[in-house]
Amino acid sequence: MGTFILDKTAITEVDVKAGMNIPSMMLTAEKISAPSKIAAAPAEVYQYIEITSYLAPKDSMEMATLRFSVDTDWLDSLGATASDVKMYRYDEETGDWAVLSTVADGKGASCCNFFADTPSFSLFAITAEKGTASPVSGEPADLPQPTAASTDAPGTAQPTPTDAQTPVQTNADNSAFVIIVVIAIIAACAGAYWWNKSGKK
Numbered sequence: 001m002g003t004f005i006l007d008k009t010a011i012t013e014v015d016v017k018a019g020m021n022i023p024s025m026m027l028t029a030e031k032i033s034a035p036s037k038i039a040a041a042p043a044e045v046y047q048y049i050e051i052t053s054y055l056a057p058k059d060s061m062e063m064a065t066l067r068f069s070v071d072t073d074w075l076d077s078l079g080a081t082a083s084d085v086k087m088y089r090y091d092e093e094t095g096d097w098a099v100l101s102t103v104a105d106g107k108g109a110s111c112c113n114f115f116a117d118t119p120s121f122s123l124f125a126i127t128a129e130k131g132t133a134s135p136v137s138g139e140p141a142d143l144p145q146p147t148a149a150s151t152d153a154p155g156t157a158q159p160t161p162t163d164a165q166t167p168v169q170t171n172a173d174n175s176a177f178v179i180i181v182v183i184a185i186i187a188a189c190a191g192a193y194w195w196n197k198s199g200k201k
Contacts, residue, residue, distance in 0.1 A: 002025075003016075004016065006027075009029050009049045009068075010031075010068045014029075014067075016061055017061070017062045017064065019059070022056045025053055025056040027052070029049055029050070029051045030050050031047055035048065038090065038095065041097050041125035042088065042099075043086065043127040043129045044080075045126070046070055046127060047125070047126045049123075049126070050122075051122070052121060061120065061121075064121070065115050066087065066100075066124070068114055068126060069113050070112050070128070071110060072107075072111055074128075078129075078131060080128040080130060082112045086102050086127050086129075087114070087116040087125070088100065089118050089120075089122050089123070100118055101116060102114055102116045103115055103116070
């Protein structure tokens with residue numbers, strides 16, 4: 001059928017594929033506030049947009065591709081990424097929000113671009129799920145400090161100079177020295193006594 005260029009909403013372009021001959025068609029797109037008479041769309045809503053077609057016969061459109069953009073600052077405020085963005089169409093017959101197949105289509109200076117296919121025009125909601133991304137801190141994370149490795153072989157004690165150079169005198173050595181001195185004294189006394197006794201004779 002043709003392409004419609006829009007400039008008042010997040011939807012910037014509508015590509016219409018006709019299911020039958022459509023002599024003429026007119027589209028309007030309007031950004032609206034959250035609807036009060038129906039349930040809110042799932043997730044966080046970026047924009048509600050109502051698209052209405054005129055002049056074309058009912059059910060004459062086979063499908064339409066909606067091209068739209070979402071501000072990256074808004075995504076960042078939710079901790080969300082392009083993969084979290086979904087477009088929903090409100091189904092007036094069932095009263096439910098139907099998710100459309102939403103495809104990321106590149107990134108601009110300040111926005112992410114997408115497109116989604118819809119079987120008909122209605123009220124649409126551009127949404128994003130809140131992400132789990134944390135703000136990036138400028139401070140580096142604390143890292144464990146390396147400890148100095150020991151040069152000693154495992155399980156091997158290194159002797160100090162004092163241990164190597166100073167002999168240890170045991171109690172057994174002291175006892176042997178005392179016994180020798182006592183024996184020498186006794187022997188001297190016995191010799192003196194024997195000498196005196198021999199001299200008297």
